[in-house]
Amino acid sequence: MSAVERIVAKDDSDDIGIARHLFEEIAARTADIEGVSRPAFSDIETQTLQFLEAFARKQGLDVWYDAGRNANFRLPEHRAADRFIIVGSHVDSVPFGGNFDGLAGIVAGLICLTRARRRGAGTLRPVHVLALRGEESAWFGPCYIGSKALTGRLAPAELEARHKRDGRTLDDHMSDAGIAMEDVRAGRPLIDLSKIETYLELHIEQGPLLIGKQIPAAVVSGIRGNIRHRAIRCVGEAGHSGAVPRAFRRDPVLAMADLLSRLDESWSTILGKGDDLVLTSGIVGTDPEKHAMSRIPDTVTFSLDIRSQSAATLDEMRALLDREMRQVERERKVRFEMDEELCSRPAQCDAALVAQLQAAMQRAGQKPFVMASGGGHDAAVFASAGVPSAMVFVRNRNGSHNPREAMDLSDFVAATDILYGFLEDRR
Known part of the structure; x- marks a missing residue:
């Protein structure tokens, strides 16, 4: 029997049953044409929180909503605790996304609480499980909205970001969700971080x-x-695809391609130096009212997402982007129009917590393994707010932000065991 099989065998049939119930029910309730869609600050997101609330109350847990309308769960025995550990993640998803991204972290926290109730509440240190709203950037542009609001770090410009479907502002949607926005607009934390x-x-x-x-x-x-x-615009000049020679063209699509190729070459160079970088342009398009096979477009719009574990590398890429744009403009007689930059600084997990989680991993019968996160998470916001933060990853096939996410429940329980081992009261 392998280490993971031993972990699953010990008392985890209840845990697997709970996890399967929660994942399957929420997937069914939030299903879209493909995958799931739980838009940030939507009725669907609210209903997902209410479903988790109903489950938690049946398990005898305390449930309440904070000023950001995020759901919180704890053991009744921990009501009087002056300080506590937060186990958190988000309930929203990208459009047509996978069911486990975000939700797995909340389910893991709830399993830690229900496991403690089975074993005796004194086995667990004071814990609040936090089900956050609005982590994904897919709906409004800014990311980590719920955690930024909680920690007083949501910028006024981010509140003016508009929903990708209805065009209304983030401020409007948060207000509709029942959030009292005065403190959010003023940049005041909604919780006592101390x-x-x-x-x-x-x-x-x-x-x-x-x-x-x-x-x-x-x-x-x-x-x-x-x-x-979210939307960089390259402006050129329309023309007939067969009648305008290359020397006279001001083709924004080829200019965009030229720029992205230059950035790609720099990416390769930076990796060759041993630095960390990834670069993506996930949204590209000409005007659908105008584009045609036989027409040189006059504009093209594209997104750009540059990520690194190094703040210096991000700064270097920002400067490089500006230089290469100016060069492409001169050579191809086009103009780039920039939208507002959205920026999140890299975050390091607390070294002491990383060591403690490794020890918990070993106690759970697993060989300790540490890795960096390529994606962004709410943990980065709490870390930047001065809260010692750390994370545990679960193996997942087929990547993320797609309906084919594939997480085995045995892997999920193995990761939850690491979390629980850290949270155990070892006095």
């Missing part, structure tokens, strides 16, 4: 490393920061 001892987050891995290494779970060392542009 009471939070630690922030922990369990999350599916969003890349292939754990699959390749055949490891069910890992401890996270740090989280990449990012520079994002």
